[in-house]
Amino acid sequence: MTRSVPSRRHDIADDLRHQITTGHLKPGERLPSETDLASRYKASTVTLRSALAVLQGEGLVEKIHGKGNFVRRPLRRIMYVSGWGTLDPWTAAEPALRVTVRTATVQADGHLTTLLRVPTGSPLAEFFCVSHEGESPHGLARIYVPRDLAPAGVLDDESPCPEAVKRFAVLGPPPAAIRETVSARPPTSDESSTLRTNSAAPVLAVTRVATDRTGRVVEAALLVFPGDRADAVFTTHHTPDERQTAG
Amino acid sequence: MTRSVPSRRHDIADDLRHQITTGHLKPGERLPSETDLASRYKASTVTLRSALAVLQGEGLVEKIHGKGNFVRRPLRRIMYVSGWGTLDPWTAAEPALRVTVRTATVQADGHLTTLLRVPTGSPLAEFFCVSHEGESPHGLARIYVPRDLAPAGVLDDESPCPEAVKRFAVLGPPPAAIRETVSARPPTSDESSTLRTNSAAPVLAVTRVATDRTGRVVEAALLVFPGDRADAVFTTHHTPDERQTAG
DNA sequence: CAGTGGTCTAGACCACGAA
DNA sequence: TCGTGGTCTAGACCACTGT
Numbered sequence: 001m002t003r004s005v006p007s008r009r010h011d012i013a014d015d016l017r018h019q020i021t022t023g024h025l026k027p028g029e030r031l032p033s034e035t036d037l038a039s040r041y042k043a044s045t046v047t048l049r050s051a052l053a054v055l056q057g058e059g060l061v062e063k064i065h066g067k068g069n070f071v072r073r074p075l076r077r078i079m080y081v082s083g084w085g086t087l088d089p090w091t092a093a094e095p096a097l098r099v100t101v102r103t104a105t106v107q108a109d110g111h112l113t114t115l116l117r118v119p120t121g122s123p124l125a126e127f128f129c130v131s132h133e134g135e136s137p138h139g140l141a142r143i144y145v146p147r148d149l150a151p152a153g154v155l156d157d158e159s160p161c162p163e164a165v166k167r168f169a170v171l172g173p174p175p176a177a178i179r180e181t182v183s184a185r186p187p188t189s190d191e192s193s194t195l196r197t198n199s200a201a202p203v204l205a206v207t208r209v210a211t212d213r214t215g216r217v218v219e220a221a222l223l224v225f226p227g228d229r230a231d232a233v234f235t236t237h238h239t240p241d242e243r244q245t246a247g
Numbered sequence: 248m249t250r251s252v253p254s255r256r257h258d259i260a261d262d263l264r265h266q267i268t269t270g271h272l273k274p275g276e277r278l279p280s281e282t283d284l285a286s287r288y289k290a291s292t293v294t295l296r297s298a299l300a301v302l303q304g305e306g307l308v309e310k311i312h313g314k315g316n317f318v319r320r321p322l323r324r325i326m327y328v329s330g331w332g333t334l335d336p337w338t339a340a341e342p343a344l345r346v347t348v349r350t351a352t353v354q355a356d357g358h359l360t361t362l363l364r365v366p367t368g369s370p371l372a373e374f375f376c377v378s379h380e381g382e383s384p385h386g387l388a389r390i391y392v393p394r395d396l397a398p399a400g401v402l403d404d405e406s407p408c409p410e411a412v413k414r415f416a417v418l419g420p421p422p423a424a425i426r427e428t429v430s431a432r433p434p435t436s437d438e439s440s441t442l443r444t445n446s447a448a449p450v451l452a453v454t455r456v457a458t459d460r461t462g463r464v465v466e467a468a469l470l471v472f473p474g475d476r477a478d479a480v481f482t483t484h485h486t487p488d489e490r491q492t493a494g
Numbered sequence: 495c496a497g498t499g500g501t502c503t504a505g506a507c508c509a510c511g512a513a
Numbered sequence: 514t515c516g517t518g519g520t521c522t523a524g525a526c527c528a529c530t531g532t
Contacts, residue, residue: 007501010436033517044503046293049518054446057433066510066517082483178483184431184451184474186304189257199301202449202474204431227431227449234481236329236425254520280498291522296499312499313529 012041012051020060020071031061031069057200059228078138078230080206080223083178085169086131086139086230097138099131099166105147112144115209115220125150127165130194137195139230141168143221149173172218175210182206182232187224195226202227259288259298267307267318278308278316304447306475325385325477327453327470330425332416333378333386344385346378346413352394359391362456362467372397374412377441384442386477388415390468396420419465422457429453429479434471442473449474 019025031037038048052069055061062072080086108122116124125145131138143165149172165171170178187195187203195203206223225232266272278284285295299316302308309319327333355369363371372392378385390412396419411418417425434442434450442450453470472479 009501035517045505045518046521047502050501054433057446063518064511065519066512068517082481083485174485176485178485180481180483182429182451182479182481183477184449186301186447186449200433202431202433204429230430232429234329234427234429234483236427236481238330238421238423238425256520282498292499292524293502294521297520310499311530313497313531315498 008041008043008047009051009054012037012043012048013054015041016051016055017058017060020055025071027071027073029071030067031071033068053200056198057202057228059201059226063198075136075229076133078225080139080168080204080225080230080232082180082232082234083170085167086223086225097131097133097166099129101165102128104128106144108144112220115207116144116146116217118146118217123147127171129165129168131166131168136229137197137226139168139226140191140194140224141221142223143168143171143219145172145219146217149218168221168223170208170210170219170221172210173212175218176213178208178210180206180208180232180234184227191224195224197226197228204230204232206232255288255290255294256298256301259284259290259295260301262288263298263302264305264307267302272318274318274320276318277314278318280315300447303445304449304475306448306473310445322383322476323380325472327415327451327472327477327479329427329479329481330417332411332414333470333472344378344380344413346376348412349375351375353391355391359467362454363391363393363464365393365464370394374418376412376415378413378415383476384444384473386415386473387438387441387471388468389470390415390418390466392419392466393464396465415468415470417455417457417466417468419457420459422465423460425455425457427453427455427479427481431474438471442471444473444475451477451479453479 016025025031032040034045034048034052038045041048052061052063056063060072062070064070078086104126106124106126107120108116108118108124109120112124113120113122116122123146125147127141127143127145129141129143183205184202185205186199187197187201191203192199197203204225204227206221206225208219208221208223209217210219212218263272272278279287281292281295281299285292288295299308299310303310307319309317311317325333351373353371353373354367355363355365355371356367359371360367360369363369365371370393372394374388374390374392376388376390430452431449432452433446434444434448438450439446444450451472451474453468453472455466455468455470456464457466459465
């Protein structure tokens with residue numbers, strides 16, 4: 001009942017998916033060229049490419065311009081844990097992890113003023129972080145902290161960045177409350193080139209706002225992860241009485 | 248620097264996006280037919296359609312087969328609030344809200360056994376819920392509760408379903424802990440037809456597992472929302488001392 | 495029925511990667 | 514240079530919606 005209108009695209013995608021999941025095509029292996037596949041399936045190149053786009057969105061196939069289509073190696077999933085940041089304790093000891101951080105001072109405007117609840121033009125410390133695990137991009141973060149709250153010695157400086165930055169964890173002074181908003185959307189062109197995830201695959205975007213006891217926003221972070229590799233995990237513990245579900 | 252390779256598709260998408268955001272094309276308005284647009288932009292229909300697919304993924308355009316392309320009316324965003332479910336308190340009094348619920352008893356297998364930590368074949372109460380707001384689909388939920396914990400009178404019965412079900416809130420006995428895993432992915436074909444979101448737009452998927460004080464899983468819920476309408480919000484309050492960020 | 499979007503084709507041309 | 518994927522075209526045919 002699901003496929004009343006069989007489409008060439010989905011048929012081909014289903015067949016290739018089957019070959020991948022059953023191991024007829026092994027991780028890392030190169031698929032035949034699109035021209036070959038097209039003639040093998042008696043389909044046009046356009047149709048075949050749209051079938052590959054389906055698999056690409058599912059994270060099963062990686063396309064590399066000029067080289068070919070490859071069965072993606074099953075990568076360790078990235079786990080974003082609420083207050084902690086990415087890199088949960090189990091994978092924190094990852095060796096082949098590279099994080100590049102660029103710090104700058106910017107002036108608040110647009111979304112940032114509303115997120116941080118500061119007037120336009122307020123000085124902010126910006127941490128622009130990209131993390132890679134081996135070849136594959138891990139995630140992308142833009143973390144903003146009011147400059148007077150930024151950890152000393154990290155701005156306009158070449159001192160090594162703290163662990164927290166590498167994990168995309170909360171910076172600035174210890175917050176009293178964190179509010180995280182998660183959404184799913186297609187990547188911007190910047191993001192799709194940085195994350196090497198072509199626009200077929202969605203991204204998981206986390207907007208994190210941390211406030212201190214007085215209600216002042218001490219950090220706002222815009223985090224982006226490739227949707228086919230990342231999950232965000234939130235755990236809530238309810239003490240009795242505090243339950244708020246209505247009847 | 249971003250667009251060193253100008254592509255016809257993006258140029259067209261950018262132009263149409265501009266016309267929409269500046270109000271030259273108004274919400275609800277029908278766009279010219281794809282044939283018209285194609286000739287107007289001096290592009291092929293395929294190229295033009297791929298441009299529309301970009302806008303569709305961004306939630307700016309809605310395609311209706313046989314009728315045309317329409318500028319989407321800005322819809323109230325759906326907010327999924329951690330323990331509470333969808334329909335935050337502010338919008339809970341929504342009038343034009345319809346929810347269809349189908350209940351059944353199923354036997355656990357596959358993912359469900361691991362999620363609920365029950366042996367294969369265990370009887371589960373299944374709540375299959377679809378919620379609409381006016382015309383547009385709101386969300387989709389599959390909630391599973393061990394049958395001996397299911398609220399009485401809701402199974403195989405025509406009694407009105409409780410408010411909690413309509414909100415996709417936690418069912419079953421009050422949980423002591425809730426663990427929610429959020430991910431972004433393309434919709435399955437079932438989901439894209441149910442949510443009327445064509446596969447260009449990603450979905451926000453929430454897997455919610457609720458456990459009681461003894462650690463027993465009292466509910467597992469698979470929630471799916473259209474990515475261009477939904478956000479998931481999580482709020483954490485830190486009492487001093489409990490902060491776990493490493494240095 | 496006419497008009498719309500949905501799918502597909504065969505082939506052209508461009509951009510990238512490895513010789 | 515060659516083989517790869519990336520983009521685009523012009524046109525055919527099908528499926529859905531309204532009259």
